[in-house]
Every structure is written in C-alpha cells, then in structure tokens.
Amino acid sequence: MTDIDQELRRDRKPTRRSARKRGFLLFLRDLLIIFVIAIVVSFVVKTFLIRSFFIPSESMRETLQVHDRIIVNQLVPELVPIERGDVVVFRDPGGWLPPAAPIEQNPIVASVDWLLSVVGLSAPDSNDHLIKRVIGLPGDHIVCCNALGQMSVNGVPLDESPYVTLPVGDTRVSRDDFETTVPADSLWVMGDNRYNSKDSRYNGDTPGKGFVPIDNVVGRAFVVSWPLSHWAWLDNYPGVFAGVPESGE
Template sequence: MTGDDPSGIPPAGEDSVDDTSDGGERRKGQRSFWKELPLLIGIALVLALLIKTFLVQAFSIPSDSMQNTLQRGDRVLVDKLTPWFGSEPERGEVVVFHDPGGWLEGEPTPDPNALQKFLSFIGLMPSAEEKDLIKRVIAVEGDTVECRKGGPVKVNGKTLDESDYVFPGNSACDDQPFGPFTVPKDRLWVMGDHRQNSRDSRYHMEDTNGGFVPVDKVVGRAVVVAWPVDRWSTLSVPNTFDQPGLNAAASVAVSSAPLAMGALGALPIVLWRRKRLTVGDTAR
C-alpha cells in the first residue's frame, strides 16, 4: 500500500493497526509471564527439594563439640550425592549422622515456626528439628583403634598427629580412654575435635552399637563451612590420615574383594567356553 503513496508514509489506519498489534503482543507477553510465575516458583521449589534430598543439605552447629574446626552457629553444607554411588565415609572426614540410638536422649529440640519448617523441608534453611550429630571419623571397618590415658589415638598401630584439629589444650582421650578393639563391619568410630567436650563413640560403648555408628546412619560428609561468611572454609581430611601404613589393614580386604568378584564373573565364561570346545571336539 505504501507504493501507492508517493510520500512513502503509510496511511493512518495501517499505522494504528500495527501499533495496536505490537501493544497487544506486549500485553499478552506480560500476562503470560505472570501466568507462568507460579509454575517457575513450583519448579524452583521442586529443584530445591531434590537438591536437599540427593545432593547437598545445610546443617547448623548447635554445640561446641567440634571446636575449633566448627563453632556454635556455623552452617555447613553436607555432600549427600557421593553415598548414592557407593562411597562410604573415610578416616578423617567430618560427617553428619542420625542419632544411632540414645546419643541425644534428653537433649532439647528446637521448635521452629511453620515458615522455618517449610524452608528447612526444601533445604533453604538448616535442619533444626532432626536429631543429627556431627563428628570426625577416626576409624572404619576392619581398623584397630585405641587410646590410652596420656597417650595418642592409634589406628592400626599408627599414631595420629591430631594437632591440626583437636581443640588447643585438650588431651587425645584422657577423659575417656578406650581400646584396643576392631571396628565391626559397616561401622565407624567417631570422635569430636573438642575432646573434653564431646559425647562421642567413647561415651556410648555400652549401648546397642557398642559406641560405633552404623554406616547407613550417615547423612553425608560435611564439605564446606558456608556461614558466616568470614568463616567460609573447606573441611579437608588432615594429612595424618594419609600416612604410610595406616591403610594396611583395610587394603587387604579392599584388594581381595575385586579379585573374588572378578573370579566369580569369569567362572560362567570359562564354563561356557569349555562346553563349546567339548561340543566342537565331538562334532569333529
């Protein structure tokens, strides 16, 4: 139509139609956004819940049992993903675990309001209601662990240098010596870094688990101090747990398992091959 107008100016009627169309699209887009907003919020909440359930969860520290590594009021992020792939807690890791049986008996439980419960449920706030504990793994299945009064903690006969994480001025175990004994299958021996202020495995040797923590009670490994900001840090495994010879007892069991599984896996193939060769010989 503009070709019929030598001025090149579109007729007023067409101009107004185009403007109305553009405005209508913009208004329609705005309405569409507000209609989709509840869906976007729903997806975000579902993702937050999935992350909390399967990937990472925040926990608050309510006591001084892990000083100075962790302070009362710290928020830590716990890795819940790797256990899904068969990873189990290792020596030196800081882990969160459910009460294995009476460890927190008599301890008061916070009473959060409805909003705090909801935010905790989807993982946007640390869990406050659940009775969980946080300690350091000292020994795992198959390890021999002991600590005499006035002496250090020993794992598989190796002395642990705990100066990097035990609370300054604390002894290794003078308040509650233990051992030696061997950690049972699928169990852990855990201790707090503030040894004289931690009701850990040492104080529960008379319970149903003998003071050990079942591996299936572990929620995950604490990997980061996320709050407050000025205390942000990663929770790495101290070097003393990497010393030569410490893994000697466990390495035999670990190395023999793949060998046994490999032998079992190869057996059907060997039998099938022998049968095939026998049939071939008969045919010839």
Template structure:
C-alpha cells in the same frame, strides 16, 4: 437459393462458449479476502497475569531443582553445638556432600553428618516459633532451602572404619588405629585425645566417631559398651561428608582429608 449469411466455414465450426464455473474452488477464491477480513486475532494476554505465571513457573522449577539437589547431591546444615570446635563452631553453616553416603567411600579423618543411631541426642526442646512458622521451616528444610540443625543429625570426625582396632591410649597419650599412633592436629587447643580409655574393634560397615573438642563431645566413647559395637555408627545412618564451611563468610573454608594424620594407618588386619 438462399445463401448462408455467415462467413465461409462458419457453419462447419462450433461456437465454443467459455463456461462460468461456480464450484467450491471459486467460492474459496472469492471468499479469501472476506475470510481474511473477518478472522479473529489472538487476544493479547494481560501483562500482569503473564508476569505472575512466569514467576510461578520459575519458582516451582527452582524449588524442584533445590529438592533434587538436597536429596541426592548436597544439603546444608548448621552447627548446633561446640563438639567440633575449633574446626566448626556454634552457628556455622556447612554444605554436606551426599555422594559419600552412596557410591564413594567414607575415609578415616572425614567430617561426617549422620542421623542419631539412637539415644545420642536429648529430646528436642519445644519450639517457640508457633505452629505456622514451624510448618514453614519444616517445609523449607524438606525442600532444601533452609539448613538442617534442630533435628536428629550429628556431625563428628571418623576415627576408625569397619574392622579397625582403635585404642586409647599409647604411652604418649595418643590414640592408635591398627597400631599406628595419630598426631591429631585438629584437636581443640588444650584438649587431650581422650580422657576415657578404650580398646575396641569397629564393626563392619560402621564408623567410630569422635568430636574435635574431645572434652566437650559425647561421641562414640560415651555410647559404647566396651566392644565398639554399641558406640559405632552404622553406615546406613551416614548422610554425607562436610565439604565446605559457607557461613559466616570470614570463616569460609574447604574441608580436606587430614592425610598427615591418617595417611600412615594400615588397613585392618595388616598391622
């Protein structure tokens, strides 16, 4: 009888062979180092192009912010005449709050910028800057980086609001509003409150406007028909209230409402 040369119990056991796995996972593992070696790194950006791109983005953002501020909040204007002397003189730069033209009310005594209601301003003289510069200046004004001046805007002081009865003058040559005389401390030195007599009622949602340099200002008085209707400025023409004089620096000043002048004026119809 021939004996099985394998050790005892070997015939009962199966020979287990560890399989060699060639599937996708193995390929992934095997190729990891290769992939790492052959992967492309991002190409570095050219420093000059990156700088230019950042400058363009920052500039565009600044112009957009300037446009939004000019449209809804604050706009710069320069003073083109002497009609508001000595409060404002030719060449002054002021910032105008547009909030008063919207949710906040315009009060007697406020200094207001408004669009020409019709015929207050003469035709603008032709510009000698040239077509290119005129275009650039127009764009700069539209964006809000250049002050308005040579345009259809005027700046005056509010003397009467809708419903007010405004008269010039009482026996002491003072303008009265709803029967209350005004001691106008802001008038140009030596000026009378008015050399023209008038007795008007301001239409609703309108304003009776006068310059502080009364002898040099063509304001509501010069454009009225004797009733207050033609000379008053409609509320929808108001751009905003002058709040600060920013240039020249030696004239820097905040504009407050002269309550010492208008604080005792009664509401229309209550006098």
C-alpha cells in the same frame, strides 16, 4: 472525524487493553513456571546431592563453631566411600541425644521454615543429627593412649595436631584410655574438641555400643557456608592417616 473513524478508535482501545492484560498474565505464568522449576530443582539437589545443617554443640571446636552452617555431600556414603578423617553428619544411632522438646512455632514461621527446608536453606532437623570426625572404619583396631598421648589405628600412632583441640598444657588426645575394634558396617567417630565431646568413647551403654552404623550417615560435611567470616573447606587430613594399613593387613 467521521463516525466510522470514531468507531474504529473505540474498537482499538479494548484491543490494546486486552493485549496488555494478556501480556501481564503471560508474564505471571512464566514467573510461576520458573518458581516451580526452581523449587523442584532445589528439592532434588537437597534430597540427593547436598543439603545444609547447622552446628548445635561445641564438640567440633575449633574446626566448627556453634551455629555454623555447613554444606553436606549426600553422595557419601551411597556413591562415594567414607574415609578416615571425614567429618560426617549422621542420625542418632539411639541414645546419643537426649529427648528433644517439641519446637513451637506460629503457623507463618512454621510454613516459611518448611519451605526453606524443602530447598535446603533451613535445617529444622539439625538437633536430631550429630557431627563428628571418622577415626575408625570397619575392622579397625583403635587404641588410646600411648606414652606420648597419641591414639593408634591398626598399630600406627596418629599425629592429630592439625585438627584436635585439647586443654592448654595437655597432650593426651583422650582424657580416658580405651581400646576397641570397629564392627562390620560401622564407624568409630570422635569430636575434634576431645575433652568436650560425647562421642563413640562415651556411648558404650547405648544400643549401638558407641558405634555408628554406616547406614545412619547422611553425608560428609565439606564446607562451612555461614557466617561468611567462618567460610572454609573442611579437610579430612589424609596425611594424618596416610600410614594406617587397612584392617586385616
């Protein structure tokens, strides 16, 4: 082999190594771009379309179990109107929840939790929200209970058997009688586990008098996503409210 051939081989080796190094750096760059785009898309989806919450209480049994994770449609009520029977997540109107103790986390866990919350896979603020079923819309007149133990909305008794949970042998859908008219821009909400739910009935001494401002609604829960054994669509049972006239009719 001549001196010229040896020199050419020496020149090629660094070139090949440089090409491999450059290819690896390009791969890392593309991977980083894909990761950033995924984070941005997830953030947009979580902020404007859907997000995840977990269930911290038993107020919606048997529809929802403690620690179930649900997916919430955030287009409700901004673009899609709320309907009677919808299961909604809402911010505490004030006084519904006891003061929450601060959660202490080590920096690593806190950082991971924050990142997951950005993309909607974690819900660290679930304890600041509540979930109930909408029974009354603005202007609705709600009365409970009639001789059959049913609740009435605008004079029409409801058969809530598809979703309500009652103690064995009890047919009254509320332990206590009540009568109310829902004010403008507000909702009357109740838990499906009627004898174990601190809902609109039992928050009359709060600033909102038990009503939930529509502006406090984060969205409508439409699916149980976790655990997989509990996976289910969340129905608003339109048949239960089919005969109810609009308020004022």
